[in-house]
Amino acid sequence: MSGKFWKGHSKYRSSxxxxxxxxxxxxxxxxxxxxxxxxxVKPRHKAFAVLLFYSAIRNGEALRVxxxxxxxxxxxxxxxxxxxxxxKTRYRKTCPKCLDPWNSPKxxxxxxxxxxxxxxxxxxxxxxxxxxxxxxxxxSAAHMDILQDAIRSTGKGEKVFPYHPNTAYNIIHRxxxxxxxxxxxxxxxxxxxxxxxxxxxxxxxLSLAAIDYYTGLVDTVEMGKSMGNLR
Ligand SMILES: [Zn+2]
Numbered sequence: 001m002s003g004k005f006w007k008g009h010s011k012y013r014s015s016x017x018x019x020x021x022x023x024x025x026x027x028x029x030x031x032x033x034x035x036x037x038x039x040x041v042k043p044r045h046k047a048f049a050v051l052l053f054y055s056a057i058r059n060g061e062a063l064r065v066x067x068x069x070x071x072x073x074x075x076x077x078x079x080x081x082x083x084x085x086x087x088k089t090r091y092r093k094t095c096p097k098c099l100d101p102w103n104s105p106k107x108x109x110x111x112x113x114x115x116x117x118x119x120x121x122x123x124x125x126x127x128x129x130x131x132x133x134x135x136x137x138x139x140s141a142a143h144m145d146i147l148q149d150a151i152r153s154t155g156k157g158e159k160v161f162p163y164h165p166n167t168a169y170n171i172i173h174r175x176x177x178x179x180x181x182x183x184x185x186x187x188x189x190x191x192x193x194x195x196x197x198x199x200x201x202x203x204x205x206l207s208l209a210a211i212d213y214y215t216g217l218v219d220t221v222e223m224g225k226s227m228g229n230l231r
Pocket of ligand 1 (some may be wrong): 095097098099112115
């Protein structure tokens with residue numbers, strides 16, 4: 001998948017991705033293999049991976065959840081009320097000529113009119129908070145019982161995953177890759193299972209513009225696969 005690397009994106013650069021962000025989804029098989037064979041320092045760390053993999057929530061969103069964020073449906077599925085979704089801070093530059101806003105603080109030239117915007121100051125903007133409807137996590141899904149056990153053994157009002165963000169990162173990175181890849185994997189999975197962008201917006205709290213980016217990823221994968229029948 002060439003062109004899907006953001007070189008120099010330090011947040012994602014590690015020994016596993018020396019080039020920065022890599023956008024290859026984690027398959028169900030890779031996930032299950034990791035749960036069964038991967039290294040976890042504490043048994044509860046597996047439950048953290050299960051929650052991230054199925055719910056597609058952000059690392060930080062998972063770290064604040066308490067036992068009270070979870071309930072059980074009459075069918076026995078886990079109902080997960082994520083609560084307020086993370087506010088993201090973005091940096092925005094506005095092209096002085098065409099007034100188009102750019103979300104890339106390091107942009108040197110306006111993509112529309114080519115005006116030099118290297119000297120334009122990037123402004124901090126907070127995106128609106130959103131709430132999503134509670135998510136249903138099917139108890140029949142592979143390893144969901146691990147998450148259920150972790151929730152049940154958490155005290156009232158206590159965090160289910162009381163970890164430092166670095167620990168959370170390491171739990172996932174030790175076995176697979178960086179945590180955000182779970183989010184990408186679930187979104188692309190939903191798209192290839194014919195869930196609509198609106199449905200994915202309701203699940204993730206992402207904007208439709210952001211989901212568009214993932215749609216593009218799935219499209220290229222399926223376009224590639226469509227050539228598999230060529231002889
Ligand atoms: Zn412009």
